Amino acid sequence: MEPLLELKDLSVKYFTSDGTVEAVNGISLQVDRGETLGLVGETGAGKTTAALSILRLLPDPPGKIVGGDIRFQGESLLEKTEKEMRAIRGGQISMIFQDPMTALNPVIRVGEQIAEVILLHDKISKAEAERRALEMLELVGIPAERGSEYPHQFSGGMKQRVVIAIALACSPALLLADEPTTALDVTIQAQVLELINQLQEKLHTATILITHDLGVVAETCSKVAVMYAGEIMESGSLADLFDRAAHPYTVGLFQSIPSLEEDVDLLRPIPGLMPDPTALPQGCKFHPRCPYADERCRTVQPPVEELSPGHLVKCLRFCGGAEQAQEE
Amino acid sequence: MNAILEVRNLKKNFDIPGGTLHAVDQISFTLAKGKTLGVVGESGCGKSTLGRILVGLLDATDGQIIFQGRDITRVKKAQRKALRREMQMIFQDPLSSLDPRLCTMELIAEPLEIFKVCPTRAELEQRVRELMDMVGISEHMMYAYPHELDGGRRQRIGIARALALDPAFLVCDEPVSALDVSIQAQVLNLLRELQRARGLTYLFITHDLSVVKHISDDILVMYMGQMVEEASSKELFRTPMHPYTQGLLSAIPVPNIHHKRRRVIMEGEITSPVNLKPGCRFAARCPHACNRCRQEQPALLELEPGHFVACHLALELRGDAAAYENTAQ
């Protein structure tokens, strides 16, 4: 079956006065209907840029998609007109942003904000749209009578629920969630993640969850892709990544997180810093921070290697004799 | 115990339109020299206010702070300035806590200049260099501005500033929350190494439970300005007794797919402690709340040696905690 969304070798650059920022460098991804993909990476890895390119919402200038293709339901999004894209945004693909505080218009009642999105995409009467808006509120766990309140009367977690209601109002096939719980407290984060999981089961919406938190991924996603310096370093099923992490960067990420189960004296952080996106290193982008880097890593761009069905790694250590490297 | 800091019944009220905000209410603890006390809680629970009162950026409404054997709750300006050499603070967001118009050198030199520690320019530069070396910023960044540096280096400057006067006690207010995981680990290691090398005492404020478990010896859990539980780090994570702590611990997403824990989802959200009703402040969100909880405020009791809990039902809930423990393993 054809995947719902497919990124093929997507590359995005920002052309700024300080140089060309290579934000996304040839990433390929597939998301099937109803599945949740976790896109993990640190600040500046290109996660948000990738999501914005799917919606064609890159700030242009300076951002430009310089290569590759984005196929959604079998059609290329890059060939759509702006008018067609507007119908897709919020209708078939919608996005949740990180900060719920600024995502809502403070002077419009919450119910109206949801109804507005429905009216934009579906040809129904205003009354019908408002009725559906209140249903959406109930769905995300907010009593319908609160629909006539303004955003400032809601707490942070409640606002994020409203944002989710708006995103799901037109039953999109794909939801892009950009760090949806980062701005929230742990207990509220747990509530919102629970809600996203429930809605996922109920509505079968495919989701790309962008996050830096591997814990969040473990609790919500079925597939994971790890990004570093605009490339997908490793991707695979949850079990592939969490039990059989292969790429040195993925391994380093896991080791950097203070564990709740065991006590360690000092953590084992990845040495060094993210590379400057205007001057990415030659060869493997991770080699300056990699403990296994050798001469080849400095010059050879590693190809994508399939370790087991669906488990892809971009590292020279796994080229040829993959099993042997894993045993080390 | 060699206590460096003792806090007794500390209170801070803010007058706001529509009532009084009890930001910090009846906090008491003792902190031994060279140890780390972690303060955990959700945003708005008063943990940052507590830190700011301790270093004298805010005045306490009531209570006592005893630092190195002296009552410093209300001190005169000159004494306060002298105290600053002994206690310093590391701020959450290194970008907003560093003046964008000053370079690394000027930023680190500022406390030294204020206290006129170095009589000559050469000595000042020498000292700044030492500090930069200590926190791991290379020398060629001496004249770089904060916006030219990454988050990790900025926070290192913040740490160097705090250490410039060789203080004994540091309040760290969410020092790693704004950093990426791999950088966060670097900074946490730095803080631990510095503590070991210089015998520093930390009050470590954070909302991140895995960070607080890693760095702290003891942990104090705050809810709406009050302490609900205090215990050693190990003890707290092994047998959390307060239902809030239990909920908080179970809410952390754990990066382990085989670790399926029983989740206590807490209803509702933390509200501001304004014009409080009697009773336990957590009662509205507590899954176990009974009538007594809504009428009578629970006292902080030492239920195990060194393990303080403020909950009427703590003893009954311990069975529950044990169950939690079993699922956690």
Place this chain on the structure above:
Amino acid sequence: MKQTKKKKRGQWRDVFRRLCANRVALVSLILLCLILLAIVFSEQVAPYVYNQRDLDATFTFPSLSHPFGTDNLGRDILSRVLVGGRVSLLVAVLSVALSAVVGSLLGAAAGYFGGRCEFIILKCTDIMMAIPAFLLAVTVSAALGTGLLNTALAVGLTNIPRFVRLMRAETLSVKGNEYLEAARACGASEVRIILKHVFPNALSSTIVNVTLGIGTAILQISGLSFVGLGVRPPTPEWGSMLASGRTYMRDFWPMVTFPGVAIVVTLILFNLVGDGLRDAMDPKLKR
């Protein structure tokens, strides 16, 4: 070691670099500098002595010997525009300096201390802003009398409120930053915090406002002189030159046109440079 010896790169160098990247601002800056130089050295640059009369050659149209023509008394208009610019600019700079210094101090005090201090300062500026600026300048000028200093005072006073407002807003936004608290935690005194942290960070928009303010001040001074309250003839000044040329406007255009063009060009250049400076000083606008 070598690298640390490298002199501290000032922020101003960065600002200048960004300003130069903006072509419009750069060209305006160069033109403005040329005009300013010509005005400052007007005695040397001017082809004639500005008050030298030549009654044989009154009302001559622009020619090679008199590029801007001559006026009703046979004086060279180009020389008078150059020398007159000196008065206009001097008064403008004086008045803006007055309003910027007084206004910024008041604004910073209002923003930093808040409370009653802020209330009083803001109400006073509100009252001043309720009166049309030119009317206020005319009133003050009429009360103080004519002359260079009095004109500077009148124009300076009327421009204080905008500097107060601006500086207060800037101070408030700086005040929200954690680095003030960080400085306090280091033991810095209030005075040090204001001088070292609040002022430098709040000042950049005031500097932009100064360049824009000079343009406005030139206009106001010329206006005052035009109605006979500013600088009086025979001292040449762009406004008073306009006023004296007004009578002959229908038959002899150069007398009003050239001082008028001088005002317009200088004003536009100051505004363009001010705009460029604002963009250059805001690192957030960097693309």
